[in-house]
Amino acid sequence: MNVTETNAEGLHRELKIVVGADELEEKLSSRLDDLKDKARIKGFRPGHVPKEHLRKVYGRSVMAEVVQQAVQETSQKAISEREERPAFQPQVKLPEDEAEINQIFDGTGDLSYTMTFEVLPKVEVMDLATLALERPTTPVTDKDIDEAVERILATNPSYKPKDGPAQKGDRVTIDFVGKLDGEAFEGGTATDAPITLGAGGFIPGFEEGLEGVTTGEEKVVDATFPEAYGEPKLAGKSVKFEVTVKEVAAAETKTLDDEFAKSLGAESVSQMRETVKGRLEFDRNMASRLKVKRALLDALNEGHTFELPPTLVDNEFKSIWDQVLHEQEHSKKTFEDEGTTEEDAKKEYREIAERRVRLGLLLSEIGSSNEITVSDDEVNKALIERIRQFPGQERQVYDFYRNTPQALAELRAPIFEDKVVDYILELAKVTDKDVSLEELYKDLDDGQGHDHDHDHDHDHDHDHDH
Missing domain, CATH: 3.10.50.40 (Chitinase A; domain 3)
Structure with a gap:
């Protein structure tokens, strides 16, 4: 095998790989030896079919397998010998000239093919300890609990x-x-x-x-x-x-007493109030985390500049744009209805795609360099939570995820991301800041499209207990 780099512009790479005819012949001969013991040809005893006869009968079909195996092995070897990581599965272009193909299959010509791919950029991570972030917090008061209980009474007449x-x-x-x-x-x-x-x-x-x-x-x-x-x-x-x-x-309106509390699963009014307090605190903590996480991602995005693999950005943009068009079709709205144009919208979503790819590469680098991993137990817990969302279809959902590696990876990704974010927050200077409830939830459900994180899928109760 001979490898020549024919293009190394930016993150784009193109390699020319040549596998000699003698190497192909060696692989073909080895395959024919294996076939000799297995072939059943009329007029010959099992195991006694001459190799040249096998070559005449099966040569081209076996050579096709040899070429396929040679491409797979040499392309993987060419990648592994480089100090680079492809951003996606490399594309292989095999010979198309009929005369060249015939020479390869006849064993008289070398196999020459090209492989193109983009490499992941080298990411220099900023000093994470220099990050200064504010975490908005809103403590739960007795008044908050009283109002939440009143809402529960009003919604359960x-x-x-x-x-x-x-x-x-x-x-x-x-x-x-x-x-x-x-x-x-x-x-x-x-x-x-x-x-x-x-x-x-x-x-x-x-x-x-x-x-x-x-x-x-x-x-x-x-x-x-x-x-x-x-x-x-x-x-x-x-x-x-x-x-x-x-x-x-x-x-x-029902009377707030222990009987009413028991109808909602609590033992008493006192326990019901504690449950309400816990729900309010949980929801506010989630909102607080989302706010500080968004600020962190903004700071990381602004603090890093490195070249992005064009194909990764293109694929991310296509995913976003397809969703935008789907939502427009469903809502019957146009870009003009939303106060923009298709051209301006494409520019905006291209920037969102670049942000997502940049943050994805950055968080991946921070996670891998600090040995942050996601255990199978953590994935299984996420899978169980996902299954619970489909009562009556538990088995089908379980089988789908277990048989679809990409879907299972999509469960793992947000867990990994959150663990990396937690790691960064431990290093950063995070200052808690008491804010009003209105400020805590302000813009919480707006502008989510530009975030790389998955928290925009979380439903916030905004202190409206169920």
């Missing part, structure tokens, strides 16, 4: 049947059949369905059409599905619901 017309806040129990152009549509029929008027749980016009109904009344309610509704056959369509009112009931 009891209902008492009433004789008068239904008003907002009342619960109406109904049977209904939804019809589109006079025909019942799938998913539009229900029995004994409890509807809380004003809660916004149904399509526009439905709850409003139930205001004023009384127990025993039959009514046709007009409603319209949103343009962005998930079922295309119903999106934007006006439908009629034939409704029978079973009961109208008024909400009554």
